Amino acid sequence: MLEASLRGFLADRLPMERRRAVAASGTGHDAALWAGLVAQGVAGLAVPERYGGAGLGVLDAAVAAEALAYHAAPVPFAASLVMAPIAIAAAGSEPQRQAWLPRIAAGEVRLAVGFAAPIGQTGEGQASLDRGRLTGRVQAAMGGGGTHALVYLADGRAALVAVDGEGVRAEMVPGLDRTRPLLDLSLADAPAEVLSAANDAQAARTRVLDAGRVMLAADTLGAAQAMLDQAVAFAKERRQFGRAIGSFQAVKHTLADLAAALEPCRALVWYAAHAQDALPEEARLAALQAKAHLDEVGREVARLATEVHGGMGFTDLAGLHFWFKRIAANRQLLGSPERCRHEAALVQGWIPA
Amino acid sequence: MQLTYSEKYRALQSEVRAFVARHGHLSPKPGGGRQKPSRRALDWQQLLLEQGYFARNIPKEYGGSGLPVDVLELAVIAEELAAAGVSPGIMNQGISMLVPTLLEVGSPEQCRRWIAPTIRGEIIWCQGYSEPGAGSDLASLQTRAEVVDGHFVVNGQKIWTSSAHYADMMFLLCRTEPDKPKHQGLSYLLVPMSAPGIEVRPLVTMTGRATFNETFFTDVRVPLDQIVMGRGDGWHVANVTLKYERLLLGDANKLASRLQRIRELMQRTVLDGRRVIDIPEYRDRLLRLQGDVMAAKYHGLRLLTEQARGEDSGLRRLIVKHHGTMLGYRLSALAVDVLGAAGLAYDPGDEAAETDEATAWHIDNMYDIGLMIGGGSTNIQKNIIAERGLGLPREPKAAPPPARS
Numbered sequence: 001m002l003e004a005s006l007r008g009f010l011a012d013r014l015p016m017e018r019r020r021a022v023a024a025s026g027t028g029h030d031a032a033l034w035a036g037l038v039a040q041g042v043a044g045l046a047v048p049e050r051y052g053g054a055g056l057g058v059l060d061a062a063v064a065a066e067a068l069a070y071h072a073a074p075v076p077f078a079a080s081l082v083m084a085p086i087a088i089a090a091a092g093s094e095p096q097r098q099a100w101l102p103r104i105a106a107g108e109v110r111l112a113v114g115f116a117a118p119i120g121q122t123g124e125g126q127a128s129l130d131r132g133r134l135t136g137r138v139q140a141a142m143g144g145g146g147t148h149a150l151v152y153l154a155d156g157r158a159a160l161v162a163v164d165g166e167g168v169r170a171e172m173v174p175g176l177d178r179t180r181p182l183l184d185l186s187l188a189d190a191p192a193e194v195l196s197a198a199n200d201a202q203a204a205r206t207r208v209l210d211a212g213r214v215m216l217a218a219d220t221l222g223a224a225q226a227m228l229d230q231a232v233a234f235a236k237e238r239r240q241f242g243r244a245i246g247s248f249q250a251v252k253h254t255l256a257d258l259a260a261a262l263e264p265c266r267a268l269v270w271y272a273a274h275a276q277d278a279l280p281e282e283a284r285l286a287a288l289q290a291k292a293h294l295d296e297v298g299r300e301v302a303r304l305a306t307e308v309h310g311g312m313g314f315t316d317l318a319g320l321h322f323w324f325k326r327i328a329a330n331r332q333l334l335g336s337p338e339r340c341r342h343e344a345a346l347v348q349g350w351i352p353a
Numbered sequence: 354m355q356l357t358y359s360e361k362y363r364a365l366q367s368e369v370r371a372f373v374a375r376h377g378h379l380s381p382k383p384g385g386g387r388q389k390p391s392r393r394a395l396d397w398q399q400l401l402l403e404q405g406y407f408a409r410n411i412p413k414e415y416g417g418s419g420l421p422v423d424v425l426e427l428a429v430i431a432e433e434l435a436a437a438g439v440s441p442g443i444m445n446q447g448i449s450m451l452v453p454t455l456l457e458v459g460s461p462e463q464c465r466r467w468i469a470p471t472i473r474g475e476i477i478w479c480q481g482y483s484e485p486g487a488g489s490d491l492a493s494l495q496t497r498a499e500v501v502d503g504h505f506v507v508n509g510q511k512i513w514t515s516s517a518h519y520a521d522m523m524f525l526l527c528r529t530e531p532d533k534p535k536h537q538g539l540s541y542l543l544v545p546m547s548a549p550g551i552e553v554r555p556l557v558t559m560t561g562r563a564t565f566n567e568t569f570f571t572d573v574r575v576p577l578d579q580i581v582m583g584r585g586d587g588w589h590v591a592n593v594t595l596k597y598e599r600l601l602l603g604d605a606n607k608l609a610s611r612l613q614r615i616r617e618l619m620q621r622t623v624l625d626g627r628r629v630i631d632i633p634e635y636r637d638r639l640l641r642l643q644g645d646v647m648a649a650k651y652h653g654l655r656l657l658t659e660q661a662r663g664e665d666s667g668l669r670r671l672i673v674k675h676h677g678t679m680l681g682y683r684l685s686a687l688a689v690d691v692l693g694a695a696g697l698a699y700d701p702g703d704e705a706a707e708t709d710e711a712t713a714w715h716i717d718n719m720y721d722i723g724l725m726i727g728g729g730s731t732n733i734q735k736n737i738i739a740e741r742g743l744g745l746p747r748e749p750k751a752a753p754p755p756a757r758s
Contacts, residue, residue, distance in 0.1 A: 232743050247746040249732075252739035259738055260672040267651035268644075286647070293644030341640035342633075350616070350630055 002041065003063050009040060010071035016319050022074040023178035023322070028145040030074055034107060037075060044105030046085045051101035053085070058211050062218040062273035069222030072322040074179040076110055078215035079143025084111035084150055087158055087208045091198035100160075109148055112163075112170075112183045114141025117154035119209060120339030121332070127151055127187060133167070134159055134192040137185065142212070142333060144172045144183035151185065151192070152208070156201030159192035166191055177329035179322060207276070209334060210287035214273050216330040217290040220298035221262075221269050223323040223330075227305035228258050230320060234309050245308075254304050261297045268293060288344040292337035298327040362429050369406065369433040376400055380439035383610070389519045390443050390474045398443050398474045406430050407442040408472045411456070416469030424657040435610050446516070447471040447478030449601040451524050454594045459581050467522075467543070480598075481511040481525035481544070481568065482591065489733050492536045492588060496527040496570060504574040505529070505542060507550075510567065513727065517553045517566040520546050526591045529584050539587030541594075543579040550574075560719045561701035598728045600670070603677025605646070605653040611684045612646045615639060615691065618710075622691050629691050638687050645680050668742035675734040682721035688714040 013033055022030045037043060046061050047053025054060075061082045068077050075081075081104070088100050103109045116127035116138050127136030138151055149170065152158050163170035163183075167190030172181050198204045232255055235246030245251050272290035275283040302324045306313040313320055331337065345351050381394040390398070401407035402416070409427065411417025420426075434441045452471055455464050470476045487494035496509025507527060517523065523544045530538035546553075550573040555563035581590045619630040619639060629635050652669070659666045689696065696711035706712050725731045739745040 232745065235745060243749060244746050246739075247748055249736070249748070252743075252745045253732070253735040255743055255745065256672075256675070256735035256738035259668060259743060260676045263669055263672050264648035264652035264676060267655045268648040271647075271651040289640075289644045289647050292640070293648060296641065296644070338637065341637055341644075344640055344643070345630075345636055350620075351636070 002045075002060065003067055006040060006042065006064060006067045007070070009036060010067065010073055014071050014073060019072055019074065019179065019322060020319070026172060026174060026178070026181065028074050028076065028172075028179065028181040029110075033073070033075070038107035042075075042077070043081055043107040046082050047101045047105040048089055051089075051097055051105065053101065053105040057273075057277035058082070058214055059270065059273040059277055061211075062214055062269055065215045065218035066222035066225070066269070069219040069323075069326060070226045072179050072223065072226070072326055076112070076143035076146060076180060078212055078219065079113040079141075080104070080110040080146055082215050083113045083142075083208050083212045086211050087113070087150060087204070088195060090204045090207060091158055091195040091201065093195075093197040096193070096195060096197070110143065110146030111160070112141040112143040112146050112149040112185075113152070113208070113212070114138035114149060114183065114185060115152045115209070115334075117152060117205075120335030120343070127153055129153055129157065129159055129192065129194065132192060132194065133189045134161060134187040135189055136187050138187075139182075139184050140173075140333065141183040141185060142180070144181035149183060149185055151187070152205050156198070156203075156205040158195045158198075158201075158205070158208075160195070161185075161187065161190050161192045175329070177322075177325040179326060180329070206284070210284060211276055212334050213287045213291040213340070214269065214276060216333055217272065217287075217294040218269050220294040220327050220330045221265050223326045224262055224265075224294075224298045224301040224305075227301055227320060227323045227327075228255070228262060231255060231258075231305035231308040234312075238310070251308060254308060258301050258304055262301055265294055265297055284347045285344055288335075288340040288347065291335065292340040292344070295331040295337040295340075299331060302327045362425050365426055365429050366433060369430055370437075372404055372406070373433065373437040373439055377437055377439050383435075383438065383440045389477060394440070394443060395474050397440060398472075401442045402473065406434070411452070411468065411472065412464075415456075415464050416472050422661040424654060424661050427657065428654060431606050435606065435613075441606075443474045444601075445474075445477060446480050446598075447476060447522070448474075450480070450594050450597045451478050453597045454524075454590065455581065457593050458590055462578075463543075463581065476522055477516060477520045479514050479517040479520035479523050479546070479568075480594075481514060481523045481527075483513045484510060485512055489730060491526075491591070492539065494526060494528060494539070496525075497531065498527045498529050498540065498542060498575070500529075500577070503577060505540075505577065505580070507542070507544065507570045507573040507575060510569050512556075512567050513565050514553070514568045515565045517546065517568050518555060518563070522546060523568070524581075524594065526587050529587070533585060536588045537585050539591070540584050541581045541587040541590035542575050543581065544573065544575050548573045548575070558719075558723065560716045561699075562706070562716070595729060596670075599674035599734075600656075602724055602728050603649070603673035603675075605649040605677065608646045608677065608680055608684065609650055611681065612639075612643060615642075615684060615688045618688060619691055624693065635687075635691065638690075642680070642684055642687065645683075649677060649680060668738065671734075671738050671742045674728060675731055675738065678721065678725045678731070682718070682725065685714055685718035685721050689718050 013036060041054050044053030045056050049055035065077055068075055085101060085104050088097060116125045116136055123139035124137045127134055127138060141149055148160055148162050150158055150160050161168050167188045169186040171184045173184055175182050235251050236244055238245050268290050272286035275286040306320055312318045346353055380397050405418035408417035409420050410422045413419035431441060448471060452468050455468060484494045498505040498507045523546055525542045525544045526539055528538050529540040550571040552569040554567045556565050556567055557563050620628060622629045656666050692711050699712050699715055740747055
């Protein structure tokens with residue numbers, strides 16, 4: 001199964017020194033790791049089979065996202081390998097699909113995805129399209145470090161630019177989470193390729209956004225599980241007052257609380273992912289609640305798993321902060337939990353739009 | 354984990370809907386379980402049993418429908434009955450705890466004798482576990498049974514025996530082998546509450562109602578064949594029952610229906626001229642709880658799937674009681690806050706206690722604390738999760754108690 005081989009591969013290829021080196025490089029990209037993941041089929045996971053991918057759904061992608069986050073892998077998975085191919089498959093013309101999807105599956109292009117519209121992210125997000133040229137500024141696009149960027153306009157249309165293209169200034173922001181850099185885009189009359197075949201552009205945009213939210217939820221799930229596992233292992237090992245600290249109820253009850261909060265999250269993430277694939281009437285609510293719920297549980301796990309490690313948890317040396325920052329970044333992207341819950345109320349008709 | 358409803362389930366869905374349309378008016382109010390079932394509840398139970406909507410997977414010879422376990426069928430039935438606002442059937446300690454225990458470790462004779470009348474709601478059971486000196490340290494219990502003239506003869510005292518004042522039978526954990534180490538000296542007996550020598554004294558709870566009791570045993574005779582498994586196996590049997598009790602206490606269907614009732618309450622309650630649901634601070638609390646309830650619900654489906662496959666859910670099962678009871682409490686706390694000052698009128702002794710919305714929510718809110726304590730308190734659950742689920746080391750052994758004179 002993909003998950004088991006992916007986890008084995010990551011455990012093998014991503015020791016802490018390697019993660020540290022990629023984070024320090026500021027590129028968010030490890031060529032050898034990327035090549036290995038492409039060989040494993042990760043790049044083509046969400047690309048339809050007829051365009052050279054595996055044609056798997058959001059559920060399989062969520063399982064992969066959890067595994068990647070468990071190893072704090074420096075890979076632009078959510079944006080470049082899930083949101084971008086879903087966007088192009090849904091809204092691209094046949095020639096556009098043929099042009100882009102096989103290259104995504106082959107690992108030749110990596111797309112950042114940014115939103116120039118209110119999605120609940122602070123920062124600037126404005127862009128306008130005039131005769132095939134993009135002008136505006138989009139902050140915190142996910143999947144920095146790649147070759148291209150896909151920009152969503154407020155009306156749901158999506159347009160592609162090359163990061164080194166005419167009129168494009170693409171800046172990698174040294175961010176909180178150095179394993180997955182974000183991109184700031186300044187666009188001045190930049191020639192862009194508009195995805196031109198969407199029947200309902202807003203619906204297509206929402207699907208991409210919700211798939212992204214499920215990926216962030218799965219990422220936080222994997223990262224939080226990694227932190228909890230490390231805290232449990234540390235509590236069994238570390239001795240104070242002549243005992244393993246995990247034998248003290250103050251510590252074991254903390255860890256039990258985290259396990260009780262985190263374990264049901266897995267079923268929620270799986271359900272939300274499956275709903276994107278097969279349950280359209282439940283997809284929106286499930287994505288919004290999965291994102292919001294994992295943001296909340298993830299923050300709690302991140303704090304307390306760090307605390308259980310004592311002073312060591314606060315150091316750079318332990319490296320726990322890679323997961324902490326990943327969870328912290330996921331919370332702010334594609335809508336804070338408060339914003340997602342507000343949207344969930346709208347989706348359910350609890351309050352007037 | 355099964356996720357999609359195929360044709361087969363859609364057919365069952367329409368079948369249940371048709372049933373509810375035809376017979377739904379006969380249903381008692383959902384909930385209850387804190388009193389003896391009414392005639393109406395017994396008749397409804399019979400209808401559900403005939404339809405296979407209750408005890409669906411219990412063998413026919415024991416009064417069920419004998420159908421193979423299908424998690425989604427159970428989910429469809431539960432969802433449809435809940436959506437229609439009708440009762441899903443009687444929930445009590447006999448049905449939810451003793452019946453699965455007998456199915457797992459009881460003899461065929463015991464299953465034949467006790468299960469059918471229990472699921473019909475005709476035999477009400479209570480649980481004889483805790484004692485004044487044996488709460489969290491349950492295995493230290495002192496109520497004893499000796500064999501005299503072909504009977505067990507029971508002497509001692511139990512406490513927190515919910516529903517003992519109207520129960521027909523008790524599943525009793527008592528000491529039959531006083532010479533053995535504490536966990537190995539226990540037996541699990543099925544005791545008729547009408548037996549001479551049993552005295553039940555009501556205990557008033559913090560809600561102001563007498564829903565549980567102290568139960569005293571003086572030379573109470575129990576037939577020798579009314580032991581589940583053998584002498585000294587009581588601790589094992591008791592833990593089988595506790596496993597089912599803890600799953601019951603964390604039941605996500607109950608949480609989901611509670612969430613729905615609170616949402617409706619927030620849509621019709623007005624605060625400072627606005628519907629409470631339109632006030633962001635309250636609405637966000639409800640939505641946070643919805644996320645938790647959804648996680649609990651899909652987690653429950655995952656557990657049922659694993660159970661049907663005969664897999665051991667380990668940690669996933671161990672968290673259910675702690676997670677579910679805490680969540681239940683947070684839900685009822687929101688309801689109490691929505692009701693606000695106008696919801697402070699409280700008369701638990703009144704007949705209307707179960708129907709007055711504010712009183713019922715306040716009772717639930719306090720009762721939820723009882724649920725966190727009963728069936729192995731939250732602190733004990735956290736020890737279990739940490740030690741059995743996460744493999745953390747046990748507390749170092751305390752010094753042995755001084756020898757008894």
